[in-house]
Amino acid sequence: MRNKTILLCVFVLALVMWAGLITLMNRKPPDSLNQLVFLVVWGLAITLTAMPVAYVVNARLAAPLGERGDMRRVMREGGLLGALSVVLMTLRFIRLLTWPIGVILAVVVVLVEILFYLRRR
Numbered sequence: 452m453r454n455k456t457i458l459l460c461v462f463v464l465a466l467v468m469w470a471g472l473i474t475l476m477n478r479k480p481p482d483s484l485n486q487l488v489f490l491v492v493w494g495l496a497i498t499l500t501a502m503p504v505a506y507v508v509n510a511r512l513a514a515p516l517g518e519r520g521d522m523r524r525v526m527r528e529g530g531l532l533g534a535l536s537v538v539l540m541t542l543r544f545i546r547l548l549t550w551p552i553g554v555i556l557a558v559v560v561v562l563v564e565i566l567f568y569l570r571r572r
Contacts, residue, residue, distance in 0.1 A: 454522055458503045465499035472496055486544055490537050498533030505529055528564065535560045 472492045479485045505528040506521070515521060535556060542548035 454506070457522065458506055458525075461499050461502050465496060465503075468492055468496035468499055490540060490544075493540055494533045494537040497536040498529045500529075501532040502526065502529035505532075524567075527567065531560050531564060 472489070475485065475489060475492060479488075481489075502525050506525045509521065509524060509528075513524070538556060539548060539553055542552065
C-alpha cells in the first residue's frame with residue numbers, strides 16, 4: 452500500500468477516535484475505569500492525528516528514507532507525541548502536572564527524537 456493511502460486510513464481512524472472520545476466524555480461519568488479508557492482513546496487519537504502532520508513536516512524538512520523508512524519515522528514520532536500526551540494527561544488527573552514537569556517531559560521527547568535522528572545519520 453502507498454503511504455498516502457495508509458495516511459488517509461490513519462486520518463479516518465483519527466476522526467473515529469476523536470468521535471469516540473467526545474462520545475465517552477459526554478455519556479460516561481469520570482470514574483477510574485472511564486479515565487483509563489479515556490487515556491487509551493486520547494493517546495490513540497493524538498497518535499493517529501500526529502502521524503499525517505509528521506508526514507507532511509518530514510516531507511518538507513527531512514531527508515527521505517524511502518517508503519518504509521518514512522512511515523517508520525512517522526509512526527515513531529506520532530507514538531512519541533501520543534505517549535507524551537498520555538503521560539501529561541495522567542499527571543493532570545492525579546494533580547501532579549506543573550509547567551516545569553511538562554516542559555521537562557517535552558524536552559525528553561525531543562531529545563529521544565534527536566537521538567533517533569543522529570543514530571540514522
